[in-house]
Amino acid sequence: MSTLEIKDLHVSIETDQGTKDILKGVSLTINSGEIHAIMGPNGSGKSTLASTIAGHPRYDVTKGEILLDGEDVLEMGADERAQAGLFLAMQYPVEVPGVTMTNFLRTAKTAIEGEAPKLRTWTKEVKDAMEKLRIDADFANRNVNEGFSGGEKKRVEILQLELFKPKFAILDETDSGLDIDALRVVSEGVNRAHEDNGMGTLLITHYTRILNYIKPSFVHVFVDGKVAEQGGPELADELEANGYDRFLTPAAAAV
Amino acid sequence: MTEQIAKAEEVLRNTNDPGVIQKVLDDNPELKGLGTYEYGWSDSDTAGATAKRGIDTSVVEDISNKKSEPEWMLKLRKKGLKYFERKPQPTWGADLSEIDFDNIKYFVRSTEKQAQTWEDLPEDIRNTYERLGIPEAERERLVSGVAAQYESEVVYHQIREDLEEQGVIFMDTDTALKEHPEFFEEYFGSVIPVGDNKFAALNTAVWSGGSFVYVPKGVHVEIPLQAYFRINTENMGQFERTLIIADEGSYVHYIEGCTAPIYNTDSLHSAVVEIIVRKNARVRYTTIQNWSTNVYNLVTKRAIVDEGGTMEWIDGNIGSKVTMKYPAVYLTGEHAKGETLSVAFAGAGQHQDTGSKMVHMAPNTSSSIVSKSVARSGGRASYRGLVQINPEAKGSANSVVCDALLVDTISKTDTYPYIDIREDDVTLGHEATVSKVSEDQLFYLMSRGLAEDEAMAMIVRGFIEPIARELPMEYALELNRLIELQMEGSVG
Numbered sequence: 001m002s003t004l005e006i007k008d009l010h011v012s013i014e015t016d017q018g019t020k021d022i023l024k025g026v027s028l029t030i031n032s033g034e035i036h037a038i039m040g041p042n043g044s045g046k047s048t049l050a051s052t053i054a055g056h057p058r059y060d061v062t063k064g065e066i067l068l069d070g071e072d073v074l075e076m077g078a079d080e081r082a083q084a085g086l087f088l089a090m091q092y093p094v095e096v097p098g099v100t101m102t103n104f105l106r107t108a109k110t111a112i113e114g115e116a117p118k119l120r121t122w123t124k125e126v127k128d129a130m131e132k133l134r135i136d137a138d139f140a141n142r143n144v145n146e147g148f149s150g151g152e153k154k155r156v157e158i159l160q161l162e163l164f165k166p167k168f169a170i171l172d173e174t175d176s177g178l179d180i181d182a183l184r185v186v187s188e189g190v191n192r193a194h195e196d197n198g199m200g201t202l203l204i205t206h207y208t209r210i211l212n213y214i215k216p217s218f219v220h221v222f223v224d225g226k227v228a229e230q231g232g233p234e235l236a237d238e239l240e241a242n243g244y245d246r247f248l249t250p251a252a253a254a255v
Numbered sequence: 256m257t258e259q260i261a262k263a264e265e266v267l268r269n270t271n272d273p274g275v276i277q278k279v280l281d282d283n284p285e286l287k288g289l290g291t292y293e294y295g296w297s298d299s300d301t302a303g304a305t306a307k308r309g310i311d312t313s314v315v316e317d318i319s320n321k322k323s324e325p326e327w328m329l330k331l332r333k334k335g336l337k338y339f340e341r342k343p344q345p346t347w348g349a350d351l352s353e354i355d356f357d358n359i360k361y362f363v364r365s366t367e368k369q370a371q372t373w374e375d376l377p378e379d380i381r382n383t384y385e386r387l388g389i390p391e392a393e394r395e396r397l398v399s400g401v402a403a404q405y406e407s408e409v410v411y412h413q414i415r416e417d418l419e420e421q422g423v424i425f426m427d428t429d430t431a432l433k434e435h436p437e438f439f440e441e442y443f444g445s446v447i448p449v450g451d452n453k454f455a456a457l458n459t460a461v462w463s464g465g466s467f468v469y470v471p472k473g474v475h476v477e478i479p480l481q482a483y484f485r486i487n488t489e490n491m492g493q494f495e496r497t498l499i500i501a502d503e504g505s506y507v508h509y510i511e512g513c514t515a516p517i518y519n520t521d522s523l524h525s526a527v528v529e530i531i532v533r534k535n536a537r538v539r540y541t542t543i544q545n546w547s548t549n550v551y552n553l554v555t556k557r558a559i560v561d562e563g564g565t566m567e568w569i570d571g572n573i574g575s576k577v578t579m580k581y582p583a584v585y586l587t588g589e590h591a592k593g594e595t596l597s598v599a600f601a602g603a604g605q606h607q608d609t610g611s612k613m614v615h616m617a618p619n620t621s622s623s624i625v626s627k628s629v630a631r632s633g634g635r636a637s638y639r640g641l642v643q644i645n646p647e648a649k650g651s652a653n654s655v656v657c658d659a660l661l662v663d664t665i666s667k668t669d670t671y672p673y674i675d676i677r678e679d680d681v682t683l684g685h686e687a688t689v690s691k692v693s694e695d696q697l698f699y700l701m702s703r704g705l706a707e708d709e710a711m712a713m714i715v716r717g718f719i720e721p722i723a724r725e726l727p728m729e730y731a732l733e734l735n736r737l738i739e740l741q742m743e744g745s746v747g
Contacts, residue, residue, distance in 0.1 A: 098717025
């Protein structure tokens, strides 16, 4: 049983117009096996929260804490966070020319586990995981994300999630750009990781569509860098019916 | 001894304790270059210590006498010296102003006799090659012939018997001049004339060692021939001279590697490589240059290609302080082909000024240049290339692709493409890109558990993969390993 705690997190970034505060006091606690959905309008800071947890250097934590089983995550580099069991499925996965998926997956697995996986079982594991996610076998020899469609990139993110077996995964708009079949396949992958490894999940999304496949235990509405309301799955249904309007300040709603 | 070193390396890999590291290094001084430059040790240097510095006619005569050369060669050497003295130092490329020609030792004889087995070599020289892994490659039959040059002369030489029976000649250039003078009278200096440039002239004056290869008509040498060049003496000049003749319809792949110790003052490596590719023959010449970062590497390489022939240069420049090298192909026969794959890696204090020249002198000739460079820690990588298409070279085609990767914001890359076209009916393509390792790329890999320098090395390896793919397996691995060494400690 593991716990990821986010306490009163304040984050800013440097822009051309000066320092901009994005997160203004976020608190969340996720336990193993729980699925937390974070929903909110564009620009509310959802992706900033995801990148900050994973340790992107662009984001500056000005206040607050992130703890993984009591360990200070903010003290760790992005690589150490991955090794400690955090995984971020990115909204825009990056291309790495000249590096094959096979090589990348094995190198990353080795870095996360601290030792190389046994080649025979590993090869089979990768093959099986690819089949389940309906990723064509020749992707193993293609370069990381190079020339992949949006949907293919997202499947490959979930492939990594299944293979690396993190304690906690943050899914940053994994559902965006997916057609209905891909959405189902990807969701099944997340659910498997959940059931098999007791993974805790922070699911970031605009839409309730993915929640038909991945059932959250908690829903948090994110507005203007803060959690505006939390509840159970019924909160998602309400958002589906009424939108975000009632959470927005009059000024923001007028934009 | 090697066991002790292996053990010490193991300890170093597994500790971060400065006290422990210092003690291991004190006990094993040869490990001090670890993580920076692996080949930086030096052997005891009795031969080099007594060698004369500076160059004049007497040095040239002395070299020629020691080798009991024919009169015409001495004459040619003296002509080379004259051109060397007369020609100004080139100022159009890398900064060469600090080369002190009077301080260089132009000829160092480290052993009296060439060895046929590794056991016959003096122990320190043998150890050097053992540590470089050369005898192992020969034992494992990864190469079909080996030449090892230490200082000025080839100290070890071996070729597979079956090749010898087919008439393949692979020997050091000094011996070849004695045993096969007819080739030398016809071809020596025919591709790169004595006065071609200042450093080719210097090489002609004081050349020693290098390889001579002749492949008879129709013979395919399937496994590469390998030469390994090592400088041990401080302020040494190594001036090997290589001549390769591939007769009609033949094929050969020649590979060279180079290393040197790290000294406080500079050494000079100035080779000349001449290649003759006869009708429908194919030659591939691969270099993994990894001189230590106090070596000026100023090399002239050129091939002449007859009808239907193919010349391929695969040129990897990782070490040296300054490299100026532009392997050239003169396409003299119809349908001749030239190809250069070049990869340069410029770290702190290094300037890699590299590229290629393609000269189209006959109709329907084709050539391509692919150049990839990586600069980091304030290093500078320049691409300099010439594409020349002469009148009458109708239907010729050339493509140039040069990609530069900058690892940080203090390094530098530049491109100098010269294009000289004197014929209308040609096809040309030129692409150049400069990219930076992006924060997002690094973050992506690091969020998958890779440490920053591992992530950087992976990006760099991926960048040069199109060239590494062309190398024989063990060289591709070597190149990757060298890159990892270069990338260690490159990020702070």
